[in-house]
Amino acid sequence: MVKAGATPTPVTYVSVLSACGKGGDLLLGVQVHKRVLESGVLPDLKVENALVDMYAECAEMDSARRLFDGMQVRNVVSWTSLVSGLARLGQVDHARELFDSMPERDTVSWTAMIDGYVQAARFREALEMFREMQYSNVRADEFTMVSVITACAQLGALEMGEWVRVYMSRQGIKLDVFVGNALIDMYSKCGSVERALGVFKEMHSRDKFTWTAIILGLAVNGHGEEAIDMFHRMIRVWEAPDEVTFIGVLTACTHAGLVDKGREFFRSMIHSYKIAPNVVHYGCMIDLLGRAGKITEALETIDQMPVTPNSTILGTLLAACRVHGNLDIGELVAKRLLELDPENSTVYILLSNMYAKSNRWEDVRRLRQSIMEKGIKKEPGCSLIEMNGMIHEFVAGDCSHPMSNKIYSKLENIITDLENVGYSPDITEVFVEVAEKEKQKIIYWHSEKLAISFALLSSEPNTVIRIVKNLRMCLDCHNAIKLISRLYGREVVVRDRTRFHHFRHGFCSCKDYW
């Protein structure tokens, strides 16, 4: 346009600056900024806003702020660009200060702030912000709901998610592709495949994200075959899968124990779909082989793959060694894992567990000693559970909950009930050097046990108990919850750090592999 000698208008500048911001092209943005100054179109609120936003999108907050401060006239858009710019840089608290000092806030500014909390993984504050938004009588729209639903997904807050859907229909907020995709993900992360499928069916238009979300949702919740069916449907409607879709497909194969199919998908991903496998794809393959007991082949795959094995990959293999009792390779993998990640407490837990199973108590003792010497601390276990619109958090052994006394005495009753049907505590994964009795206490006070005790006290009979946990489940909790599901006739869904455990009638969907 410039070469052709046409004169740009304010509209031109706004459009080009927006493109620079969205494309992250700071260099071009600065050039356009120069032309704007020479052109004499300033002052112009929209052009100045476009400049502020361009700098904010390019992470140049100082420049954005300088421009903002120099503006004669500002509006809510100018402020919002700064707020979302700061939020994008991870400076949520700073963004919040600015947000609080805004003279006026509309739907977009509230949504930017809510999403800032979501991006910073501060989901409860995101929901709190949404509540405040409603008090301020600013209407929410589809954009707002996507952020709110994402927060519910991460927290496993199904009640809140259900409330959001009612709210949406009351407010006339449409189920567009973005909202639908977020809902599918939310229901999947809450362990409710039925509801995820319900949304999927209800959606009028679907995109790559829709298909990927439902494939992943089915796969992680243990419906491997259905996930693979979905993939074939996706191909039939000519939606192109991407690298994330294949994570879902490979996860599905793992869950369904379809080793050969998994290998086939891995090959076709590379050759038919021209997608280069990354470390996560290899991780899926290691999981697939490991679960099927093909430990040697898994190790060979790691040594031959063109990407550097990370601690997740090696951890996956170590978990497989534990389940299949392959101590030789287990020791080897643990050694490599500790070279990579010396503070990784999971390694010690898995390895010690394997030694204990082989009655190598001297090795168990040696391992414990080295943990003590190195001062390695296990990340505190933490479980979330939603009850009547509130999210309750339990940390192992904590007494901060208002119902704490009741929860602990209920837990004692539960343990007695369990012992009557043959339960005995499995303390092989407790690492502190204390007396046997103390170890039992530590195990009893694991966060998921506290959460379940609270749920049995507070929820309606026969309802599903849903827990979100930050770590991998320990053997003892897994055993105990299996028994609880049978004894009290309750379905329990635990979302692990990496997978789902659906406990029903004394069995777990993971078939004791995790």
Add this chain to the structure above:
DNA sequence: GTAGGGTTAG
């Protein structure tokens, strides 16, 4: 024809 906010893995 023009300025700010949204979805999938780890």
